[in-house]
Amino acid sequence: MVRLHPGSIFRFYVEGFRSMTVGRVLWKIILVKLFVMFAILKLFFFPNYLNTNFDTDEERANHVLNMMTRSAETHNVE
Amino acid sequence: MVEQMDLSMVNWARAQFAMTAMYHWIFVPLTLGLSFLIAFFESIYVKTGNEEWKKVAKFWMILFGINFAIGVATGIILEFEFGTNWSNYSWMVGDIFGAPLAVEGIVAFFLEATFFAVMFFGWDRVSKKFHLFSTWMVAIGSNLSALWILVANGWMQFPTGMAFNPDTARFEMQDFWAVLFSPVAIGKFTHTTSSGFLYASLFVISISSWYLLKKRHVQMARKSILVASVFGLLSSGYVAFTGDEAAYNNARKQPMKLAAFEGLYEGQRSAGLVAAGIMNPNKKVNDGQSPFLFEVRIPGLLSLLANRSPGTFVPGIKDLVYGNEKEGVMGAEEKIVKGREAVKQLALYKQAKKAGDSVAAQTALDRFNQNQDYLGFGYLKSPEEAVPPVSTTFYAFHIMVILGGLFPVIFLLYLAFALKDTLVHQKWLLFLGLISVFLGFVAGQCGWVVAEVGRQPWAIQDLLPVSVARSNLTVGAVQTTFFMFLAIFTILLIAEIKIMLKQIQIGPEGR
Numbered sequence: 001m002v003r004l005h006p007g008s009i010f011r012f013y014v015e016g017f018r019s020m021t022v023g024r025v026l027w028k029i030i031l032v033k034l035f036v037m038f039a040i041l042k043l044f045f046f047p048n049y050l051n052t053n054f055d056t057d058e059e060r061a062n063h064v065l066n067m068m069t070r071s072a073e074t075h076n077v078e
Numbered sequence: 079m080v081e082q083m084d085l086s087m088v089n090w091a092r093a094q095f096a097m098t099a100m101y102h103w104i105f106v107p108l109t110l111g112l113s114f115l116i117a118f119f120e121s122i123y124v125k126t127g128n129e130e131w132k133k134v135a136k137f138w139m140i141l142f143g144i145n146f147a148i149g150v151a152t153g154i155i156l157e158f159e160f161g162t163n164w165s166n167y168s169w170m171v172g173d174i175f176g177a178p179l180a181v182e183g184i185v186a187f188f189l190e191a192t193f194f195a196v197m198f199f200g201w202d203r204v205s206k207k208f209h210l211f212s213t214w215m216v217a218i219g220s221n222l223s224a225l226w227i228l229v230a231n232g233w234m235q236f237p238t239g240m241a242f243n244p245d246t247a248r249f250e251m252q253d254f255w256a257v258l259f260s261p262v263a264i265g266k267f268t269h270t271t272s273s274g275f276l277y278a279s280l281f282v283i284s285i286s287s288w289y290l291l292k293k294r295h296v297q298m299a300r301k302s303i304l305v306a307s308v309f310g311l312l313s314s315g316y317v318a319f320t321g322d323e324a325a326y327n328n329a330r331k332q333p334m335k336l337a338a339f340e341g342l343y344e345g346q347r348s349a350g351l352v353a354a355g356i357m358n359p360n361k362k363v364n365d366g367q368s369p370f371l372f373e374v375r376i377p378g379l380l381s382l383l384a385n386r387s388p389g390t391f392v393p394g395i396k397d398l399v400y401g402n403e404k405e406g407v408m409g410a411e412e413k414i415v416k417g418r419e420a421v422k423q424l425a426l427y428k429q430a431k432k433a434g435d436s437v438a439a440q441t442a443l444d445r446f447n448q449n450q451d452y453l454g455f456g457y458l459k460s461p462e463e464a465v466p467p468v469s470t471t472f473y474a475f476h477i478m479v480i481l482g483g484l485f486p487v488i489f490l491l492y493l494a495f496a497l498k499d500t501l502v503h504q505k506w507l508l509f510l511g512l513i514s515v516f517l518g519f520v521a522g523q524c525g526w527v528v529a530e531v532g533r534q535p536w537a538i539q540d541l542l543p544v545s546v547a548r549s550n551l552t553v554g555a556v557q558t559t560f561f562m563f564l565a566i567f568t569i570l571l572i573a574e575i576k577i578m579l580k581q582i583q584i585g586p587e588g589r
Contacts, residue, residue, distance in 0.1 A: 017197025022140060022581060023198070026147035029573060034151060037158075045559050046158040047288065049165035049549040059245075063249040064169045068497035068546060 090165040090556040101567040105149025111278020112142045113217035137586035148574040167547035186223035201296040232263030236331040268322035279310030280518035287511035307493040314486035329384035335532035337395045339475035345394035351379035410461035418455030420449035454541045474527035481521040
């Protein structure tokens, strides 16, 4: 039985990971997936549009307000 | 030309979001439901001490682990898309959803990291009761981690407990409990999680049926079916109950969605429910044509379901577009006038603030507040734009309902034959059970199509159409990432199916 002190909890995890069979393949998939998502997709393809294009919250708010009011102008709002 | 490009971008961004959500929804319902089934199997093991039940729990736990591992973090991609493709929307709702989603993520992570490890590594290393407690915590934690994202979705369908701040362009939370306990949010959470329970029950029945057809692991399959059929039957009833609540809420908060999924163009008293039908593909809102080429209608039932009272009026698409004064229905035509006034006053408020004219700013703000409930309509070019794709919504709803009626019959038959111990002889039923998991998948996806396609063109109901919620991106940028995701998700799906089939082939004896 596992006792609640840091050493035994650490061993619990280490031995658990060591005894995995299917889990090893799954962990590899998880790590590759997280790498692709965060190191490639997020970094190169999914920048936060407002954070990338504007420096302050005030600028971001102004941009969104402009979009909200300009869209209406193109739809014949006086 | 610019309008066409913008529209394409919106549609590609919509398609990308829909694809991501649909792939994500392959994994999530199984996690929600299978976690509870495993907890039931293990509870029986702890109660009876019968090692067979432990074998059953451990087998399904492996499949649960495979599904969890492949599916984990697929939902994060939705958040990437919010920030990139839907930045205006993200900015506007950040105050409402940002912190709770972050807290939920952290709580779910620690809950799952702790108890997930005990569940998988802790057999024979912690006490039976603590292991069982951990399994239940994983089930409860997994389901709770779906809470806030579904509350967020419920808020988008029925925005409440907030106020729009015209200085920050944000919807700011005013009443946390109104957001959390809004009838639409509660309905969304209960209907969605219970549909996950139903789907997982079909998954267990499907794989167990395969074992029975192959005459392998018969004892494990019979035990699994017994529990799954009871859980599935109870879940089916609850799904029907919460689905009825959802329709009732639609009638109040999203009547256009209700009219679309029933193909109801002309509002009626004692409105009939279309049990099945083929829609007229050429039907336009106000062309006088029949909306159906063929229909089977149950008189009066739609009024009863929508208003809990037969003989009452249910507005149709035409009423909601052009209005119906006699029945007190305000149409999109009138709402557009109010919405454009709201947008105009917002622009005037912005100008007055910039010029430092506080009197003019206050006047514009007062006028904006009088019309802000219709803000989103100010961006529609015509009242007909307020109509969602009717055929898609209609067919998705009816496929979901028909399948939702079939599943309890399947569960009942499985339960009856399992109790009589004659299940192995019912080959036809075992084949039906085998394919039922795919039917469950179709029903779940159709449910989301009804919920999301049926509320178009809104990102936030009545307040923000998708055309304003989007970012200023090129079509090419969104197309590129669409196909990247398509490839990644397909690879993940193939990996899931391959690993799972291998494990099913190995059976409960394998590790």
